[in-house]
Amino acid sequence: MDGRQRPPRxxxxxxxxxxxxxxxxxxxxxxxxxxxxxxWEAEVAAAERDARAFAGQFAWLPAAERExxxxxxxxxxxxxxxxxxxRAVERCRRLAARYRSxxxxxxxxxxxxxxxxxxxxxxxxxxxxxxxx
Numbered sequence: 001m002d003g004r005q006r007p008p009r010x011x012x013x014x015x016x017x018x019x020x021x022x023x024x025x026x027x028x029x030x031x032x033x034x035x036x037x038x039x040w041e042a043e044v045a046a047a048e049r050d051a052r053a054f055a056g057q058f059a060w061l062p063a064a065e066r067e068x069x070x071x072x073x074x075x076x077x078x079x080x081x082x083x084x085x086x087r088a089v090e091r092c093r094r095l096a097a098r099y100r101s102x103x104x105x106x107x108x109x110x111x112x113x114x115x116x117x118x119x120x121x122x123x124x125x126x127x128x129x130x131x132x133x
Contacts, residue, residue, distance in 0.1 A: 047077040 051073035055066040 043081050044074075044078065047074045047081070050077065 048070070051070040054073050055061075055069040058066060058069065061069070
């Protein structure tokens with residue numbers, strides 16, 4: 001059983017590149033891809049190992065049927081693992097969007113506060129001169 005199922009769908013990297021990167025490959029993205037590949041290969045190996053152990057319980061079955069059970073077990077487990085990864089990625093995307101909007105809201109409030117303070121200071125600086133005349 002070669003077990004080389006397809007890994008979870010390729011995720012698109014972040015769109016923004018560092019300023020001045022000039023099309024160079026971001027090493028963090030590449031390391032994340034390698035890490036993801038290795039994690040998936042480890043999951044495939046674990047699924048195959050567990051499938052062999054599960055099918056081994058049925059020693060009375062012919063070898064072809066045990067192999068069929070192994071393949072079905074492995075495919076089911078990898079399908080489940082892919083669903084788990086997809087749910088985690090979707091959750092991360094939702095959280096990132098939520099944090100971006102929260103950060104935008106906070107930045108907007110800080111900008112409004114800074115503008116208000118600047119206008120108040122300018123008003124207090126100009127008001128005495130205007131009242132003297």
